[in-house]
Amino acid sequence: MAAPDILIQFVRDALIAGCSRDDIRTALETAGWSGKQISAALAVFSEIKFTLPVPQPRPRVTTRDAFIYALLFIALFSSAAHLVVLGLELMEFWLWDADGSPFMTNSVQWSIAVLIVMAPLFIGLTLSINRQIAA
Numbered sequence: 001m002a003a004p005d006i007l008i009q010f011v012r013d014a015l016i017a018g019c020s021r022d023d024i025r026t027a028l029e030t031a032g033w034s035g036k037q038i039s040a041a042l043a044v045f046s047e048i049k050f051t052l053p054v055p056q057p058r059p060r061v062t063t064r065d066a067f068i069y070a071l072l073f074i075a076l077f078s079s080a081a082h083l084v085v086l087g088l089e090l091m092e093f094w095l096w097d098a099d100g101s102p103f104m105t106n107s108v109q110w111s112i113a114v115l116i117v118m119a120p121l122f123i124g125l126t127l128s129i130n131r132q133i134a135a
Contacts, residue, residue, distance in 0.1 A: 003037050003038075003040035003041035003044065004037070007028070007033065007037060007038075007041040008041050008044050010028075010041075011024055011041045011042060011044065011045065011053075012045065012053050014027075015045060015053040016052060016053060021042055021047070024038075024042065025038055025042065028041075043056065044056060044058075068125060068128075068129065069129075071121075071125060072122065072125045072126065072129070074118075075118045075119075075121045075122035075125060076122050078114055078118040079114070079115060079118045079119045079122050082110070082111040082114040082115050082118070083111075083115060085107060085111045086108065086111040086112065086115065089105065089107060089108045089111070
């Protein structure tokens with residue numbers, strides 16, 4: 001839950017005035033603010049000792065991030081589903097297909113095609129996201 005701007009401004013002013021975080025929390029609880037709002041407002045500022053309150057960087061999700069994660073999910077789901085289909089087709093061919101029918105059915109071809117495209121896409125996106133998180 002995000003803290004309202006007026007609450008963040010109050011916490012900033014109180015920290016500048018030299019009030020402790022416990023005193024600020026007590027005052028805000030007495031005024032009727034919820035614990036989540038108070039914690040969110042206090043979390044905006046680092047606990048580093050400095051003349052002025054030091055703001056902490058806020059994590060944010062951009063539209064690009066949402067698109068990348070959606071693409072990652074689609075690649076994962078497609079790869080997993082077609083891997084299962086391919087596995088079932090292979091089991092059917094090896095275990096029950098005694099009449100000599102051709103193995104490369106339409107579903108096998110589609111599964112292989114999707115895996116050729118989606119599996120490297122999934123692996124590449126996963127590695128890219130992991131590098132961004134590590135940075």
